[in-house]
Amino acid sequence: MILPDSTLGVLGGGQLGRMFCMAAHSMGYRVWVLDPDPDSPAGAIADRHLQARYTDHAVLEDMAEHCAAVTTEFENVPAETLEFLEAHTRVRPGSRAVAIARDRILEKTFIREQGLATAPFFAIQTSDDLQTACAGLRMPALLKTAQLGYDGKGQFAVNSPSDAGQGFRQLQQAPCILEERVDLALEFSVILARSVQGDIAVYPPGENVHVNGILDTTCVPAGIGTDTKTQAEAMAVRLAEAMQYCGVLAVEFFLTRDGQLLINEMAPRPHNSGHYTLDAALTSQFEQQVRSLCGLPPGSTELLSPVVMVNVLGDLWEQGTPCWERLFAHPGVKLHLYGKHLARSGRKMGHYNCLAKDPSAAQDLAQEVRTALAPEQR
Ligand SMILES: Nc1ncnc2c1ncn2[C@@H]1O[C@H](COP(=O)(O)OP(=O)(O)O)[C@@H](O)[C@H]1O
Ligand SMILES: [Mg+2]
Numbered sequence: 001m002i003l004p005d006s007t008l009g010v011l012g013g014g015q016l017g018r019m020f021c022m023a024a025h026s027m028g029y030r031v032w033v034l035d036p037d038p039d040s041p042a043g044a045i046a047d048r049h050l051q052a053r054y055t056d057h058a059v060l061e062d063m064a065e066h067c068a069a070v071t072t073e074f075e076n077v078p079a080e081t082l083e084f085l086e087a088h089t090r091v092r093p094g095s096r097a098v099a100i101a102r103d104r105i106l107e108k109t110f111i112r113e114q115g116l117a118t119a120p121f122f123a124i125q126t127s128d129d130l131q132t133a134c135a136g137l138r139m140p141a142l143l144k145t146a147q148l149g150y151d152g153k154g155q156f157a158v159n160s161p162s163d164a165g166q167g168f169r170q171l172q173q174a175p176c177i178l179e180e181r182v183d184l185a186l187e188f189s190v191i192l193a194r195s196v197q198g199d200i201a202v203y204p205p206g207e208n209v210h211v212n213g214i215l216d217t218t219c220v221p222a223g224i225g226t227d228t229k230t231q232a233e234a235m236a237v238r239l240a241e242a243m244q245y246c247g248v249l250a251v252e253f254f255l256t257r258d259g260q261l262l263i264n265e266m267a268p269r270p271h272n273s274g275h276y277t278l279d280a281a282l283t284s285q286f287e288q289q290v291r292s293l294c295g296l297p298p299g300s301t302e303l304l305s306p307v308v309m310v311n312v313l314g315d316l317w318e319q320g321t322p323c324w325e326r327l328f329a330h331p332g333v334k335l336h337l338y339g340k341h342l343a344r345s346g347r348k349m350g351h352y353n354c355l356a357k358d359p360s361a362a363q364d365l366a367q368e369v370r371t372a373l374a375p376e377q378r
Pocket of ligand 2: 252265
C-alpha cells in the first residue's frame with residue numbers, strides 16, 4: 001500500500017488530472033503532473049508540473065524515481081511512455097488496458113471477444129475492407145477513426161458506400177471502423193473501480209445526453225429498469241476482470257429502441273459522466289482513482305442524492321461572463337471550474353452538479369440554472 005505523504009504521478013494535466021490532484025491532496029498525497037502545456041489545469045495545482053513531452057526519457061526517469069505510482073488521465077499517452085514507466089515504477093491502469101481502450105478496433109474487438117454486444121461493425125484498414133463492410137452492414141452507418149477521436153470528432157455520417165469512401169479519404173485512410181447507426185432509446189454509462197486485489201465497486205449508472213457529440217448532462221439514477229442496470233453492471237465488471245484492470249474504468253452503453261443493450265466504448269480513467277460523484281456519491285471517482293493507484297480498497301459508491309450534472313462549455317462565454325451569482329443562489333448546486341483561461345466553443349470549462357430530492361426535481365433545477373447563467377438574461 002502506498003500511504004499519505006507519498007508522491008503520485010499523473011500523465012496529462014487537463015481537468016481530469018486536476019480533479020485527481022485535488023482528491024490526492026485532500027487525502028495527504030503529493031502529485032507530479034506531466035504535461036507539455038504551460039497552462040495545464042492540473043499543472044497549476046500540482047506539487048510539481050513537469051512541462052515536457054510525454055516521450056522525454058530523462059523526465060520519465062525523474063518521474064519514475066520520485067513517484068511511488070503513476071496513472072494517466074487520458075488514453076492517448078504514447079504507448080512507449082507507459083511501457084517505459086512500467087519498467088521503473090507501478091503504472092495503473094497498465095499499458096495493455098490503455099492500449100485496448102485507445103484504439104476503437106482493438107477495443108470493439110476485445111469487447112466482442114468477451115461475448116458482449118456492440119453495434120455491428122467492421123475494422124477498416126484498406127479500401128477493400130471498406131467495400132466488405134458496406135456490403136455487410138445496414139446503412140445508415142458511422143465511420144469513426146480508430147485513434148484520437150473524442151467528443152464526436154473524427155466521425156463521419158455514412159448513408160452510402162460513396163459517403164464511406166469520401167470519409168475514408170478525409171481520414172487520410174487512417175485505420176477506422178464502420179459501424180451501424182443504432183436507433184437509440186437512451187445512453188448511459190457505468191463507472192467502476194477495481195483494486196490491485198481485484199475488489200470491485202460499481203457506481204449507479206448515469207444517463208447521458210449528448211449535444212453535438214459532446215456530453216451535455218448526466219442524470220442519476222438513470223431512467224432504466226432494474227434488469228438493464230444489473231445486466232450493464234455485470235457487463236462492465238466482466239470487461240474489468242478480463243483486462244485484470246486496476247483503476248477507474250468507464251463503460252458507455254447504448255440502449256436501443258428495440259431493447260438491445262450494447263457497449264459503445266470504454267475509458268481507462270475517470271469519465272466526464274462520473275463527475276456527479278464529486279458531490280452526490282460517498283466516494284468520488286477521483287478518490288477512487290487515488291485508492292486503486294495506491295493499492296487501497298475501493299470506497300463506497302453509494303449515491304447520496306439524485307443528481308443532474310451539467311457540463312459548462314466555452315460557448316457560455318460568448319455573450320460575456322456567465323452569471324455565477326445566480327448559480328450560487330441555489331444551495332443544492334455545486335460549481336466546479338477547471339481554471340482554463342481561454343473559453344473556446346466546445347471546450348469543457350467546468351460543470352455543475354444539481355442535487356435534489358428526486359431526478360425530476362434535479363432536472364428542473366438544472367434547467368433553471370442553465371437559463372439563469374446565460375449573460376443576456378442579466
Ligand atoms: N453506432 C451508433 N449509433 C447511434 N449513435 C451513435 C453511434 N455511435 C456513436 N453515436 C453517438 O455519438 C456519440 C459519440 O460517439 P462515441 O463513439 O462515443 O465517440 P467519442 O469517442 O467521440 O465519445 C455517442 O455518445 C452517441 O450519441
Ligand atoms: Mg463516447
